[in-house]
Each structure stands twice: as structure tokens, then as C-alpha cells.
Amino acid sequence: EAGVTQFPSHSVIEKGQTVTLRCDPISGHDNLYWYRRVMGKEIKFLLHFVKESKQDESGMPNNRFLAERTGGTYSTLKVQPAELEDSGVYFCASSQEASGLDRGTQYFGPGTRLTVL
Amino acid sequence: AQSVTQLGSHVSVSEGALVLLRCNYSSSVPPYLFWYVQYPNQGLQLLLKYTSAATLVKGINGFEAEFKKSETSFHLTKPSAHMSDAAEYFCAVSYSGAGSYQLTFGKGTKLSVIP
Numbered sequence: 001e002a003g004v005t006q007f008p009s010h011s012v013i014e015k016g017q018t019v020t021l022r023c024d025p026i027s028g029h030d031n032l033y034w035y036r037r038v039m040g041k042e043i044k045f046l047l048h049f050v051k052e053s054k055q056d057e058s059g060m061p062n063n064r065f066l067a068e069r070t071g072g073t074y075s076t077l078k079v080q081p082a083e084l085e086d087s088g089v090y091f092c093a094s095s096q097e098a099s100g101l102d103r104g105t106q107y108f109g110p111g112t113r114l115t116v117l
Numbered sequence: 118a119q120s121v122t123q124l125g126s127h128v129s130v131s132e133g134a135l136v137l138l139r140c141n142y143s144s145s146v147p148p149y150l151f152w153y154v155q156y157p158n159q160g161l162q163l164l165l166k167y168t169s170a171a172t173l174v175k176g177i178n179g180f181e182a183e184f185k186k187s188e189t190s191f192h193l194t195k196p197s198a199h200m201s202d203a204a205e206y207f208c209a210v211s212y213s214g215a216g217s218y219q220l221t222f223g224k225g226t227k228l229s230v231i232p
Contacts, residue, residue: 004160033219043207043222056219091161095218106220108153110160 002026004109006092012115018080021112025074025094031055032075033095033106034067038088049075082116089113119144119210123223131231136180136195138226140208143189150191151209151220152182161207167191178202203230 005024013019025032034046046065047057051072060067064083069075079086093106124139142148150167165176172184178201182193191208205227209220 031218035220035222042224043209043220045219045221048219059219093161093220105151105163105166106218107163108161 004092004094004107006090006109006112008112009110010113010115012117013082014117015084016081018078019082019114021077021079021090021114023075023077023092023109025092026107029094029096029107030072031095031106032069033093034075034077035091035093036088037091037111038085043091046077079114082114084116087114087116119148119212119221121208121210121221121223123206123208123226125226126224127227127229129229129231130198132200133197136193136198136202136228138193138206138208138228140182140191140193140223141189142191142208142210144210144212146212148210148212149218150182150184151211152176152180152191152193153207153209154204155207155225156204164193164206198228198230200230200232203228 007022011019030051032049035043037043045059047060047067048055049069052069066078089111091111092109095106120143122141152164153161154164155161164180165174167174167184175181180195182191184191205225207225208223211218211220
């Protein structure tokens with residue numbers, strides 16, 4: 001079974017440009033999460049999808065960030081326009097419906113390292 | 118609100134020595150607790166989790182953690198460190214509220230293993 005995949009693995013852009021990150025969750029996982037780790041800080045929650053609906057977007061830093069999950073499959077996270085403080089590693093995670101022993105367990109992708117110059 | 122404190126951003130141990138990584142949490146409701154590991158240039162891998170069953174949890178690669186409610190702790194241990202254990206370790210907490218199991222992470226502890 002394929003794990004969570006993310007693309008690209010690295011992205012270097014200039015301030016003011018637009019970047020789109022993609023996450024493909026584990027097949028059959030309805031729950032998809034985005035997290036971010038800014039250098040030197042802890043990993044922080046951004047938002048949570050259940051299928052194609054946003055369940056919780058309380059962690060999104062501002063309206064320059066837009067997340068979508070078309071058809072409840074893969075998700076994209078767009079940053080437009082990018083600022084210097086957006087640099088960091090963006091992680092995606094997915095989980096099954098919350099039941100049984102696997103309840104709440106999230107499986108992470110390798111992350112996308114974003115550098116804004 | 119939940120929070121996680123990991124004591125020590127860097128821990129060094131000798132190969133074969135005990136590994137002890139500390140994690141304390143605060144949560145207003147019974148939590149789910151996790152330890153994740155990140156090896157260099159890789160993503161986060163689940164080591165083990167506590168979800169209100171047995172308080173001593175065994176994970177992969179010989180790691181285990183004990184949930185102590187009275188101390189609000191979930192320390193990670195391994196009896197004998199191996200060179201391959203060098204990585205960054207993250208403690209995280211979530212709870213089954215509001216339909217979202219978002220994780221709250223500690224700042225991470227980098228483990229170095231000295232030959």
C-alpha cells in the first residue's frame with residue numbers, strides 16, 4: 001500500500017510569487033491534514049479535510065493560504081503571494097475514519113521544503 | 118487547550134546506553150498520545166501511540182513509552198541505543214473532540230548516538 005506522497009519535495013521561489021503544494025493521501029483515507037514547521041519551531045496544524053469538506057481550518061495563518069481537496073482525493077495548498085515567513089516544511093498527513101484501534105492515527109508524507117527568497 | 122513540552126532539544130547517548138526522551142502534556146480531556154520519529158531527509162514515522170488501553174505502550178524498533186496520568190507524562194525509552202536511532206523525535210497529543218484529531222506537537226528532541 002502506497003503511503004502519503006507530497007510534491008514537490010523542494011521548492012525555492014521569490015517573495016511575491018505563487019506556489020502550489022500537492023498531497024496524495026493513502027487510498028481510502030477520508031481525513032487529510034496539513035501541518036507546517038517553520039525552522040526552529042514546532043510542527044503546527046494548518047487545517048483538516050474530511051473528504052472534500054474543510055472540517056477545521058483554524059490553523060491557517062492568513063488569507064494568502066488556500067487549500068482545496070477536489071473530489072475528496074488529493075489536496076493542494078496554494079500560497080499566493082508568498083512571503084519570507086512562509087518558508088518551512090509543509091507536511092501532509094492522512095487517517096482513516098475515527099474508529100477502532102487506528103482511531104486518530106495520522107500517517108505523514110515526507111514533506112515539502114519551501115524556501116522563499 | 119492542549120500543549121506538549123519536550124525537555125531537551127538535543128540528547129546525546131552512547132551506543133548501548135539507555136535512551137530516555139521526556140514528554141509532558143497538558144490536556145483538559147483524556148488525550149491520545151503519540152511519538153513520531155523523523156530520520157534525516159525523511160518524513161515523520163509513527164513510533165507508538167497511547168489511546169487509553171494499556172499504559173505501557175510498545176512501539177517499533179524496541180521503543181516503548183509509559184502513560185502516567187498523575188505526572189501528565191509520556192516519556193519514550195529504549196534500553197540500548199543503536200547508531201540507527203539517531204534522528205529527531207516528536208511527542209504529540211490529540212483528543213477526540215469536535216470531530217478533528219489535529220495533533221499538537223512538542224518542539225522535538227534530536228537524538229545523537231555516540232559510538
